[in-house]
Amino acid sequence: MQIISSETAIQVAFLALTLAIFFVIYKLPKKAFSKLRSNNRAASQSSHHFLNGAQLLSRARSARNRATAESFAKDAIAEADRAISLLPRDAAALILRALALDVLGRRTSALRSIDAAISPPAVKSLLGREKGDALVKRAELQLAVNRRRRVDSALSDLVEAMSLTRDNPKGFCLLGQCYEIKGMKDEACEAFREALKIEPESTQARQCLARLNSST
Template identity: 50%
Template structure:
């Protein structure tokens, strides 16, 4: 009896597999899996090329060449995004490349996508903190009050995630100064200096702010 049951089970499995094979389901699954792996590989390849181009853009002193390289880096980021739109790293690369070309608004929009729920899950906590800081830094290049408020929100979240970022605390102090929140600005500058005593911008800003409040 046990032998008959085993035989029947094997026969049933073979029958089911043959049916699936006739419907080309295993082949289609394999093709999709292989395509997904290939797309992921190609996306990473374009990301690496873009990162190398952006590094060269930042290193060159010739503005025209720098912009040209940054544009090429942005194009490579777009190719990576088209293959794997849920990878936040490619969106961040595009944001940095756009910033290098002077397109601050577009750079912020790319960071918005990188930090959206769908893509942010591909970032580590540290990477997310860095991305929030970068978005705030770009926002602060504008002078609108709404941008300052938004930058404060990003920076507060960033330092919660990564509390040893002196640059983030320094920029947070600058934001608070713009909002005339002097006590909060002093505290932020002091944190920046404690983390990095060589942060000249934070140290000088703290001295000036303390002198103005005496």
């Protein structure tokens, strides 16, 4: 009788283990699918808000009236914030927010937003060219906020940016400005020449190069 009870207990335990394994195997894919579906939904909604924000930013930049431009820029920030709330690690929405803040003249806040976009973990969502463009924008904001104090940081960003993308005339012009501020005239001239190779019509690069050549 005791032997039968032991065998029965073993069978019951084995059955319970089998059922537990089956339950885990059955539940895990459902959870994974549910999480994937939730992530896809969040990504879709975030993309929707980002596209709305990008259109609003374009309208803000092209608006002739200052009040209208500010209104569109504020709406763009609101859409960017909605996108960020859904995907906090998406650098694109953070950059969109920075660009809209720049339209409003809130450069310090714009700089913080683009800092977040170029820092881990958000920076992982950027391709090489995208990161290069973001670094150029951060350098531009740094120089606008405090040219003398932030020139070294801006220069570092621009050197890295130009290693990622060689066809950004604005980046080379900013690089030339940084070298000029630091008294590095040869390097500044070379940067402005690179800008002119990409965009021969660049008035800024041509004027800066002429000024530097006349001062030597």
